[in-house]
Every structure is written in C-alpha cells, then in structure tokens.
Amino acid sequence: MSKDDQILEEFTSKEYEHGWSVDLEMDQAPKGLNEEIIRFISKKKEEPEWLLEWRLKAFRHWQQMHEPTWANVTYQKVDYQDIIYYAAPKQKKKLNSLDEVDPELRETFEKLGISLEEQKRLTGVAVDAVLDSVSVATTFKETLAELGIIFCSFSEAVKDHPDLVRQYLGSVVPPTDNFFAALNSAVFSDGSFCYIPKGVHCPMELSTYFRINAANTGQFERTLIIADEGAYVSYLEGCTAPMRDENQLHAAVVEIYVHKDAEVKYSTVQNWYPGDKEGKGGIYNFVTKRGICAGDNAKLSWTQVETGSAVTWKYPSCILKGDNSIGEFYSVAVTNNHQQADTGTKMIHLGKNTKSRIVSKGISAGKSQNSYRGLVDISKRASNARNFSQCDSLLLGSDCGAHTFPYIQVKNHSAQVEHEATTSKIGEDQIFYCNQRGLDTEEAIALIVNGFSKEVLNKLPMEFAVEAQKLLALTLEGSVG
Amino acid sequence: MSLLKIENLKASVEGQQILKGIDLEVNAGEVHAIMGPNGSGKSTLASVLAGREEYEVDEGKVLFDGQDLLEMAPEDRARAGLFLAFQYPVEIPGVSTTNFLKAAVNQVRQYRGLPELDAVEFLKIMKEKMKLVEIDQSLLRRSLNEGFSGGEKKRNEIFQMAMLEPKLAILDETDSGLDIDALRIVAHGVNALKSPDNATIVITHYQRLLDYIVPDHVHVLYKGKIVKSGDKELALELEEKGYDWIKEEQVSA
Ligand SMILES: Nc1ncnc2c1ncn2[C@@H]1O[C@H](COP(=O)(O)OP(=O)(O)O)[C@@H](O)[C@H]1O
Ligand SMILES: [Mg+2]
Numbered sequence A: 001m002s003k004d005d006q007i008l009e010e011f012t013s014k015e016y017e018h019g020w021s022v023d024l025e026m027d028q029a030p031k032g033l034n035e036e037i038i039r040f041i042s043k044k045k046e047e048p049e050w051l052l053e054w055r056l057k058a059f060r061h062w063q064q065m066h067e068p069t070w071a072n073v074t075y076q077k078v079d080y081q082d083i084i085y086y087a088a089p090k091q092k093k094k095l096n097s098l099d100e101v102d103p104e105l106r107e108t109f110e111k112l113g114i115s116l117e118e119q120k121r122l123t124g125v126a127v128d129a130v131l132d133s134v135s136v137a138t139t140f141k142e143t144l145a146e147l148g149i150i151f152c153s154f155s156e157a158v159k160d161h162p163d164l165v166r167q168y169l170g171s172v173v174p175p176t177d178n179f180f181a182a183l184n185s186a187v188f189s190d191g192s193f194c195y196i197p198k199g200v201h202c203p204m205e206l207s208t209y210f211r212i213n214a215a216n217t218g219q220f221e222r223t224l225i226i227a228d229e230g231a232y233v234s235y236l237e238g239c240t241a242p243m244r245d246e247n248q249l250h251a252a253v254v255e256i257y258v259h260k261d262a263e264v265k266y267s268t269v270q271n272w273y274p275g276d277k278e279g280k281g282g283i284y285n286f287v288t289k290r291g292i293c294a295g296d297n298a299k300l301s302w303t304q305v306e307t308g309s310a311v312t313w314k315y316p317s318c319i320l321k322g323d324n325s326i327g328e329f330y331s332v333a334v335t336n337n338h339q340q341a342d343t344g345t346k347m348i349h350l351g352k353n354t355k356s357r358i359v360s361k362g363i364s365a366g367k368s369q370n371s372y373r374g375l376v377d378i379s380k381r382a383s384n385a386r387n388f389s390q391c392d393s394l395l396l397g398s399d400c401g402a403h404t405f406p407y408i409q410v411k412n413h414s415a416q417v418e419h420e421a422t423t424s425k426i427g428e429d430q431i432f433y434c435n436q437r438g439l440d441t442e443e444a445i446a447l448i449v450n451g452f453s454k455e456v457l458n459k460l461p462m463e464f465a466v467e468a469q470k471l472l473a474l475t476l477e478g479s480v481g
Numbered sequence B: 001m002s003l004l005k006i007e008n009l010k011a012s013v014e015g016q017q018i019l020k021g022i023d024l025e026v027n028a029g030e031v032h033a034i035m036g037p038n039g040s041g042k043s044t045l046a047s048v049l050a051g052r053e054e055y056e057v058d059e060g061k062v063l064f065d066g067q068d069l070l071e072m073a074p075e076d077r078a079r080a081g082l083f084l085a086f087q088y089p090v091e092i093p094g095v096s097t098t099n100f101l102k103a104a105v106n107q108v109r110q111y112r113g114l115p116e117l118d119a120v121e122f123l124k125i126m127k128e129k130m131k132l133v134e135i136d137q138s139l140l141r142r143s144l145n146e147g148f149s150g151g152e153k154k155r156n157e158i159f160q161m162a163m164l165e166p167k168l169a170i171l172d173e174t175d176s177g178l179d180i181d182a183l184r185i186v187a188h189g190v191n192a193l194k195s196p197d198n199a200t201i202v203i204t205h206y207q208r209l210l211d212y213i214v215p216d217h218v219h220v221l222y223k224g225k226i227v228k229s230g231d232k233e234l235a236l237e238l239e240e241k242g243y244d245w246i247k248e249e250q251v252s253a
Helices: A003-018 A035-044 A049-064 A103-111 A116-123 A141-146 A154-160 A162-168 A179-187 A428-435 A441-457 A462-475 B042-050 B074-079 B097-111 B119-132 B137-141 B150-164 B180-193 B232-241 B244-252
Strands: A126-131 A134-138 A150-153 A192-196 A206-211 A222-227 A232-240 A247-250 A253-258 A263-271 A282-293 A299-306 A311-314 A317-320 A326-335 A340-349 A355-364 A369-378 A386-395 A401-410 A416-425 B002-013 B016-027 B031-035 B055-064 B082-085 B092-096 B168-172 B199-203 B217-222 B225-230
Touching: A035 A049, A035 A179, A049 A162, A049 A179, A141 A150, A150 A154, A154 A162, A154 A192, A154 A222, A162 A222, A179 A253, A179 A282, A192 A232, A222 A232, A222 A263, A253 A263, A253 A299, A263 A282, A263 A462, A282 A299, A282 A326, A299 A311, A299 A340, A299 A441, A299 A462, A317 A326, A317 A355, A326 A340, A326 A369, A326 A441, A326 A462, A340 A355, A355 A369, A355 A401, A355 A441, A369 A386, A369 A416, A386 A401, A386 A441, A401 A416, A428 A441, A428 B074, A428 B092, A441 A462, A441 B092, A441 B097, B002 B042, B016 B042, B016 B055, B016 B199, B016 B225, B031 B232, B042 B055, B042 B074, B042 B082, B042 B168, B042 B199, B074 B082, B074 B097, B082 B150, B092 B097, B097 B119, B097 B137, B097 B150, B119 B137, B119 B150, B119 B180, B137 B150, B150 B168, B150 B180, B168 B180, B217 B232, B217 B244, B225 B232, B225 B244, B232 B244
Parallel strands: A126 A206, A192 A222, A206 A232, A222 A253, A232 A263, A247 A282, A253 A282, A263 A299, A282 A311, A282 A317, A299 A326, A311 A340, A317 A340, A326 A355, A340 A369, A355 A386, A369 A401, A386 A416, B031 B199, B031 B217, B082 B168, B168 B199
Antiparallel strands: A126 A134, A150 A192, B002 B016, B002 B055, B217 B225
16 A cells, blocks of 8 residues: 555544444435445445455555546546435335335336336336435336346345355456446445346346436446346336536446347436536436357347436447357437537457447537547457447537547457448538428427437337437437527 | 519528519419529529528518518428428438428428328328329438439429428429429429419429429519519520520610
8 A cells, every 4th residue: 555545544534533423324325435435335235244345345446546537528526525425215114016115206207207107017118216326116026037037126136146246246347447437346336137047038128217316426336237048138227317506426337247149238328417508517427338248149239329417438348258249339429518428339359250330329519529439359369350330420510529539459360340430410401401391490400310310229129219219309409590 | 362472572692682672473373483594593582482591581571371471480481381392402311201201291280280190191191192203112211312313302302292282382493404204293293283272483494394384474583583574475485585685685674
C-alpha cells in the first residue's frame, strides 16, 4: 500500500471513529464509500463471508484505480464520497405474490407503462423488477421452475444457489476489469440472475425493468446470465429514471456465460433521464456488459436502443472463445440536447471460424455528441474468423457531432474483416417532402429515424420494438424547427 | 366554385423576388396548365403554394377551399387537400413507400375526421390504386425513391396522389424524363382521378403531356408573371412558335 493510501485509509477510518455507526434498521446507507459501507451492504443482504471478501477485494483494488478518461465525453467528476450506495424501498415483509406489492410502487410501475399484472396476464413476459436496489417482485417463477430455469433477483440467487453464483460471478467481468466494474463489484446492490439448464429453450422472454428512484442513490446492478449447453434464452432489460437536477451515477455489470451450442439474446431499451435541455442533471451510465461464448457453436447477440442518460459509456462485448461461435451487436444510440454517448462493442475472436457482426446506428441532434467505439480483435489461433461492421450516423442539425472510432487488430492472416461507415443528415427537403404529404415535422423525423434504425429495431422482440420506436421519436422531440 | 384563388402573389427566395404578382383562379372540375421557359418561376409558385419555408411571401393572398392558405403550416395544406407532385422527388432511405403512405394517409384522414385505416383496409385501397398507375408492389416495398429510375419516381408521385385523393393536385414537370408509355400511364392515372370536385394544375414546358391531359385553361408564366392565358390552343401555338414571341411581346409591351 502506498503512503498516500495509508494516509487515506487512516483518515477514513478515523472519520468512522467519530462518525456514525452502522444502523441495520436503516433503509439506506449513509453517504460515502469505505470498507464499513461495504460490510453494511453485505450484512444487509445477509451475504456469505466469501462474497463479502470478494467485495472487499474489489474495493481495495478500485481504490488503486483511476477513472478512465479515454472516452469522447466530458462531464463533471463524480464525487464518490457523495453517493449513497445502498437504499431499500420502504417495505418490510417478504412478498408472496404481486398483490402484496406496495400500491405506491405498483403505481410507479404503471406510470412507466409496466403494469406487472398486465405483463403477467397478457404478454407472457416474466418480469423481475428492480427498484432501487431491492427486487420487489418476480413473476412466472413457477412456470420457469418446472423447466429448471432459475430467474430471480441476484440476492435470492446468492441465498438459494450460492454454488452457481460463486462459480460464475466475475468469470466474464473480473472484479478488477475496469474502474466502474471494480466499483460495482464492491458495492453492487441487486440485479437479476438467470440460469437456463442444459438443452432448455426458455419459452418466454425474460424481462427486467430497472429504475432509479430515491435521490442521490447510485444504482449498481449486477446481472448474471448463464445458458448451459444447448440452452436458449432471450432476455430484455428496460431502464427508466425520473427527473432530477443532480447527476446520478449508474454503474452496472452484466455478465453472460454461454456454453457449447447455447444461445443468448440480450436486448436493452435504455431511457434513463438524459438531463434537461440545458444539460442539467441526468444519469451517468457507466456500464460494463460482456458475455463469453465459452463453448463451440455458442451464440451471443446484444441489441440495444440507447435513448437516455446524460453521459453513456457502454460497450457490450463478446468473447468468442468456442470454435464456430458467433457474436452480434446491434445498436441504436440517440442523443439530443447536451447528451453524450460513447458506445460500441468489442468482439474478441479467440476460437476458429468465429463470426461477428456489428451494426451501429448513431443519431445525434441538438448539441449532443455521439461516438461509436468498437474493437475487433482477431487472435492468432482464430483462423477463418470473420467480422462485418456497419456504422451509420445520422445528424439532425449542425450543432451536434457524430464520431466513429473503429479499432481493428488482426493477428491471423485468414481473417476477413469488413468495415463500412456512412454519415448522413436529415435534409430540409426530406422533411418538406413529408410535410407535403401531411406529416408534421416531428412525425417526419420519427419516420426517417425509424427507417434509419430499422435493421436494429427489427432485432428486438415485437413489444419492445414498438416501445423503442416511440422512445426514439420522444427523444428527438423538438430537435428541429 | 373557386377552389384556389391567387391574388397579386409576390414571393422571394434568398432576397430575390421570383414571383412578381400572380393572379390565378382555379375552379373545381378544371385542369389548368402552366407553361413557360426554364427559370420563369413555375416550381417557385408550386413551392410557395405548398408552403416551403425558404420562400418568402412578400405580398398577396391565396384562398384555398375558403381558407387562407398562406397562414397554414405545410402539413395542414396537404391535409386540407393540396398535393404537389415534385419535379425532383426526394429519397427517404429506410422508409418504404407503403409505410410512408400509411402514415400520410392516416394523418390526412384524421384531419378530415375519418377513422384510421387498419393494415388490411389500407392494403386493399393500395392494390386498387396500384393498378391505376401500373406500379409494382415490389417498388412500394423499397425505400422511398431510393434508386428509383426517373420514370418510377414520377409514377410513384402519381400513385401517392391517388392514395391521398387531393382536392387540388399540382404536377410539377411530371412529364419530364418519361418515355411515351410512361407518359400515357401517368396521364391515364391523372385523368382517372379527375372529378367535378377536384382540380389539377399541370406544370410543363412541353405541349406533349397536354395531348393526354387536356387542359381547360393554359397560362404562360414568364419572369414571375402570368403573361398570357388562353385555352388549349395556346399550348399548341407555343409548341409551334416556341417562347420567343412571348418574350418579344413582353419587351415591346
Ligand atoms: N431555392 C432557391 N434558391 C435560389 N434561387 C432559386 C431557388 N429556387 C428557385 N430559384 C430561382 O428562381 C428562379 C425560378 O426558378 P424555378 O421556379 O425553379 O423556375 P421553373 O420551375 O419555371 O424552371 C430561377 O432563377 C431560380 O434560379
Ligand atoms: Mg421547375
């Protein structure tokens, strides 16, 4: 430990001496981050000793790390001591059914258009809702259980399936992977856990809705998805957050482990609060998402529609370890006003005959900045690897920016890597043409933007695609004229 | 009944006055042809009527179906029944003609107090109108105007017109770039859509199209003014003599 750190540690523990004591009855942790807070979180969640140790190790490592600065974004530095790292909704007893969910919480969900009952009855979507760190309801568990599928909150998984969690946690995103992943590993609150057993084709879309609710609480979800040999699952993640002036930090980690012959589709529609028109407030979305195609013929497909957040730093990635494995990344990222997005993917080809496909559609409006950053890495033993990348940018107005940073590293000569990029602008003549057919300017933009994003939107499950289309239009409202 | 009444319309683009006092009245049931040499302001007139933003109206009044047209937003003009077949139709990548028209038709219907069409009803109407201009379904599935030939673009414009059933259609050089067969098809479409309740303004500088779409009135636009009006004979005269005698008349006048 360096001298500085020693001093820091002394200082922080001293403060603790004089400061508060951990009150287990509290619904939230006091502001700030130190080992004591981590112990508090772990204790709150009644975690086993190994997990506490795992968190502490991550925390100690995080303390040595520096916030990354390479992304094409600028934002006010986060004061990590000014964040509340754990908050539980005011809810005491354990829930047996949806009917027992706090009516106010339910109302919130319904406002968001995610009526759990509706979901339960109509769509056949199993929903695991995460509200500020604690999972409040899980549906369809029984149906899934019959197939041996485990779909529950991360905390429950720690209690009920500790061996699985211990085996896979950190196996794709090690706790030391990067600054935000280390932070998440130290303080993660809750998230979803999903295990599909050998040969099981999950019969429904699994869905999670995340929401940041309380003021000043960072959200640190941890999601772990495991598809055992020959299994299949399509997983949906939706995010939303209410308006707030201050910036809130969101640093999630998603790990996906895909065994031989298995397939996972992971879809996200992200509409965290982007801040107001002047750029005040909004979510900092610093997320690590990664999956491994560990066995032969495994397939992992990421689809994301990113419309929210003030600052986005996100690169859902695929490690293609198994021979013939396939990784896909389909992304639409829209930025308006002062939003900044630096997003893309990494395709790491390790196995033979591995294939990856990247389709990125960036749409910028207002004074926003939208960057695609992607890495295609073909290792020495990845013979006959293939990659195709298509990065298209669409600009609305002339105060916004679109940037493309493709990195390609090829260490095997048999590889075939193709990269195509286009930049276009919505022209006034296009809008006038639409106007002349009876569409107002907002509708015209929505139509053009949806057309531009079609290839990606088509990858989303139906009900999500409709929602995503509406979101795109909503995000760009007032961006022209 | 007067469907469109233009009085002393003057309009500029980029600070330069292009339309210098236009008077024109179009009644329901009529076909008007506006002819004139290149650069005389024909497309500008069409754009001003459709509400294109870069064109500044300096003076004048336009009544359309009893409403003050110049006060209306472009989309409301369209919804109220004004249609412009563009001289240069714009490409919209990723949006098929079908999807585009479905959105447009339903907007127009909503404005007119009609219920939205569902996909089945819409496709049925589309099939009927497709026959009218002999357009192929595969074309309608492609991105609007993207990679279309000149003729396909023009036919697509008339197809859109058929779908939107406007009260007043302005066809801006719809004949240019069409071979004789395509010209006949387009003209057939336009004629089939004619009714006592609607009207058409055909902008062209060739008489050729007017053999197929017979105008009730012909106007010559020159340097931003209508300098001559007459019946279909005027078009033949222009064809024969060219525009020079008009220009000379203007100089000597
Ligand atoms: N958007 C524009 N910007 C600048 N000049 C224009 C624009 N549109 C038209 N003009 C000018 O106005 C005049 C009339 O053009 P236009 O209406 O297209 O003529 P026509 O359709 O009769 O050939 C021309 O001199 C043309 O250069
Ligand atoms: Mg013209």
